[in-house]
Amino acid sequence: MRWFCFFWIILLSHILHAQDIWPPDVPKLDSVSVYDATTGAVIVSWQPCDSPDVSGYRIYRSINALWQPIANVQAPATSYIDNSASANFHPELYRIAAYDQTGNLSPMTPENLYHQTIYVFPYQDSINCHFAIRLNWNRYINWEEGVKEYQIYVSENFSPFTLLTTVQGSVNQFYHLNINDNTSYCYIIRAVSNNNRTSTSNKTCFFTDFPNLPNFIYAEYATVENNKIQLSFMLDQQATICRYQLRRSTDGLNFEPIDFFNQCGTNKYTFTDANVNVEKRYYYQLLALDECNQVRLSSNIASNIVVRASSNEEVQNLIQWNRYQMWQQPIDSVYVYRIRDDLPSPELVYSSTTTSDTLQIDDLTNAVLQNPSITNKFCYYVIQTEQSGNTFGLKGRSRSNTACTFQAPRVFIPNTFTPNGDDFNQTFKPSIAFVEKDGYVFKIFDRWGFIVFETNDPQVGWDGKSGNEVVQPGMYTYYVMYRTLDGNTKERAGSVFVYFP
Secondary structure (H helix, E strand, O other), X not given: OXXXXXXXXXXXXXXXXXXXXXXXXXXXXXXXXXXXXXXXXXXXXXXXXXOOOEEEEXXXXXXXXXXXXXXXXXXXXXXXXXXXXXXXXXXOEEEEEEEEOOOOEOOOOOHHHOEEOXXXXXXXXXXXXXXXXXXXXXXXXXXXXXXXXXEEEEEEOOOOOEEEEEEEOOOOEEEEOOOOOOOEEEEEEEEEEOXXXXXXXXXXXXXXXXXXXXXXXXXXXXXXXXXEEEEEEEEOOOOXXXXXXXXXEOOOOOOEEEEEEEOOOOOEEEEEEOOOOOOOOOEEEEEEEOOOOOEEEEOOOEEOOOEEEEEOOOOXXXXXXXXXXXXXXXXXXXXXXXXXXXXXXOXXXXXXXXXXXXXXXXXXXXXXXXXXXXXXXXXXEEEEEEOOOOOOOOOOEEEOOOEEEEOOOEEEOOOEEOOOOOOOOOOEOOEEEOEOOOOOEEEEEOOOOOEEEEEOOOOOOEOOEEOOEEOOOEEEEEEEEEEEOOOOEEEEEEEEEEOOO
């Protein structure tokens, strides 16, 4: 009898099940979250289905834009770890359905209510030319209560994650400022709903490698060549941001740009400034600019040497110059050169390691005595050099402008002489300097106006004779005509007394 009752119970159950054609209710997704940051596995969570005959749940994932089942999970489980997911490369989208004991399958989560993982990705960026890491992520959607906030966690050089900041739930971008170069930063985003449900993103990492600004700029020299100022600068050829601006000043304080260039991978920049008066002093500085044209580095100042020359009545020329500004090492030596039209090459007239001197007197007396027909035009230039020890392996050298001055013609005529054969004061002639050799006339007249001596050679004087005879003592008249170096003709006449002591 017991066996018979059991049989009818089983039979009745099969009949009832055979008549069950109603699927369970649609289950509701709770959240999807990255479970393993290394593999990209995802944990899918849902709320228990309220249908009493639910036997299990079917998980669907969007694969190639098609919803495909990836797993069946037996009730009463309310979560599933999808180890086949790739949430560390892209967002993963999920829907879910329930089935009962007879295999009736509920509809999937409505298509517009799917849940997806948060995928975050970093970019190198900048804010006001300050480097930053920009994080972008997709918003978490389809929580009924909405997203309250996103918590951003950071790990620096693989240290434990700490909360960096929290942003509003309507935001899906963040700039991480004040970051360091050559540093590994890893990030995780956690969405928090208004009911405190959570979803964690993938882990994304970024190694900072900022573009390199120059570590140095060095002004090697400013020197005068062909009435132009030549400039040379040493550059950091390892720099990858290579925006430079050359500036010039006439007072060392107020600079104006005169050249702009982008130049990477080279260790030198040269510039010829032709728009200058080399008899004036100029100051130059090369600046390194960032992408916002803000100054990040400045070179030392390079300033040309200006020399000035003037003459005085003592047959001297005064040469003045400024000290070179500015090398890494002090000035080593100063050389002053003189240029004369009657000589084939410049003469070194002064050299010194006493670099405080900026004035030198060039006494021309010996030069005039050695060459009475010496030119009256004297030009000068100065060269200064840097001491050894420059960390760039350089030894700076700068040349000044060339400054010229003119000596006025000098004619001195004695008023007496004694041609008595004692080897002293035996000839009478004008002492001349800084006049033309051509056009010279020197004559001696006796008291009756007869010419007793005549020459066109400035080096020849009267020996007191007329013909081969010594003249009588007494007063004689001289006449001198000469041309100055600027082409003017001058004449002088006077008396000379001849006597024999």
